[in-house]
Amino acid sequence: MQLPSTTHSAVTPAFALGPSSTPDPVAFKVEAGSPHPLGPTIDDLGVNFSIYSEHATSVELLLFRNHDDRQPCQIIQLDPAVNKSFHLWHAYVCGLKPGFFYAYRVDGPQEVHNGHRFQPSKVLIDPYARGISKAVWNRGDACGDKDNLETSLRCAIVHDNYDWEDDKPLNQPTEELVIYEMHVGGFTKSDSSGVAYPGTFRGVIEKIPYLQELGINAVELLPVFEYDDVEVLRTVDGSPKTNYWGYSTMAFFAPHSSYCESPSTGQHVHEFCDMVKALHKAGISVILDVVFNHTDEGNHMGPTYSFKGIDNSTYYHLVPGQEQYYNDFSGCGNTLRCNHPVGEKFIVDCLEYWVETMHVDGFRFDEASVLTRGEGGVPLEKPPLIWNVELSDKLSQTKMIAEAWDAAGLYQVGYFPGERWAEWNGKFRDDVRDFVKGEPGQLGSIAKRLAGSADLYQSRSHEPxxxxxxxxxxxxxxxxxxxxxxxxxxxxxxxxxxDGVNDNASWNCGWEGATTDAAVEQLRERQIKNFATILMVSQGVPMFVAGDEHRRTQKGNNNAYCQDNELNWVDWNLLDQEQSMFRFWKRVIAFRKQHQSLHRARYFTGDVNQRGIADIAWHGPEINQPGWHDPCGRALALTLGGFDAEDDLHIMLNMHWEELAFELPCVAGRTWRQAINTALPSPEDICEYGKEVSIANEKTFHVSGRSIAVLVSK
Known part of the structure; x- marks a missing residue:
């Protein structure tokens, strides 16, 4: 829609070209424009630009014909008397079309001791840019005082008029999700992936049949917002190390250009949307891992290419009395002021854009506890940002998942603000690892995790x-x-x-690293199946990592953030080698989906079914004797009553190294059949639905050491 002409007033464009430039100068007609919405807004007659800066005294808009032009084809000096409304600088460029690129220069007080870092020598990207080009980017040139025009980032003018057909966010019930954490690049970058477009959004599309076969119904994508994967952090044995994971965002509205087949043509939005639409057609929700706790601009020694140069003191937490320095609650050099009105609006606008325009289904928030901090970094009881997201009508059906801690020691698992925010349950991870490793006296803890961690959530009227x-x-x-x-x-x-944590609660099963010892390998396979089974029979929402289903290894590296190579990439050759493990994961995911009692929306209430079986009952090797206070206890059993003609389930977990005999509950009119036994080789370890195996003894069942058995009543 064209902006009302009554709000436009002509300004005089300036344009200058250096000797190395290739584009011809142009002079698009420029009008006053509108302060809202922020960012670029395209209509049939041109593009409106709007950027926020409270303390700026001068703003220039630079236009580039091509993504790799060293010089702009037009420089537009914004007139404060015409192109400024309160703290919003704006202009409407008549005739400008998608395919051009743009950036800003912003001037203002150069008083770092007061938190102002204006540098008109630096070229800046729009925080609301829909696409970024790094074709000529040099990070080092964005530091210091030198002019970096010829090596700066450029914003792409990208049309988001994508043809979604009848697609929309899936809105799957949260309790039915099985989440697959995945790195877009690493999922298909290996030659072994066999895809036509490795390491891209289109590469993911090519692997959708695999995801469907596995049975997951949600992917949680590591950061897909634009980040700097060009800077070499260090070189090790001739191998350059770069930011592989992507947890340092440059542009929050822009899909990562390296995941695009043709970023130079400004197809960022369309290629991302193609992936989302294809995943939705396959019944797979798309959850994005987002990083709003900090940006890629780093600390006081880092580069200036966006927020720092636009309005540093507005966007970042600064050290009181020493505003030249940044409060670093994120552990990454700086911290965004998420609960400042401008920062809050920016984040909510961003989330709503990715839901409304890009059709994503949810978000996982990295170091989300930062988002609860107010001025001075003080944690807020009711942080405005969290509740604005919670109550946004546009986000009402969107999944919100918090990593409920930050690098400054704030740990909020079980009490993260808000009502419908889910949390990465770090207690589940820790307790399950300890139990499966064989730590004694963990029965009470593992029972809480199996039952949905009511100890963490139920008192606040939360659910599994x-x-x-x-x-x-x-x-x-x-x-x-x-x-x-x-x-x-x-x-x-x-x-x-x-680097990396030292306490992993891991156990190598008797040998450090790869081995040809058959006994060690057999135990490792059993332990992985134990982990998979516990994950899929626990109340709550299960999540696992791409490649775990065929034993992907990082050779013991527990912090592979900088390894854009085979160490991190999914090795698809392993799928052929580990077909039995892949089969187990497929079947245990299907088993969860087939039994409503394993993915309840509500906590257990003590209801009893028509066969006299409670919705949950706890046992040890002896019926009704769970041994909660046994300091040496390593074995637990539970019975889940089935309702509405569903099967009852009896789950026996023996993490002792010796076989144990478990008493079985009596079910009137039914018999127990074995569905899962992690001690058995494939394919006996897990049965297809309806083909469960009869057991010889209805009174006791022998569970091998370090294994899990699951029975169903028929």
């Missing part, structure tokens, strides 16, 4: 869906490495093995 259960994630060991290494092996990162 507030708990996202995981045993591992991108940050740490793969599941294979969790059972293969006692300690981290991060030497390849070039930090002297000092």
């Amino acid at each position: 869906v507030n708990s996202v259960n995981f045993i591992n994630c991108h940050d740490g060991f793969t599941m294979n490495d969790l059972v293969s290494y006692n300690g981290k092996h991060n030497g390849a990162n070039g930090e002297g093995n000092r």
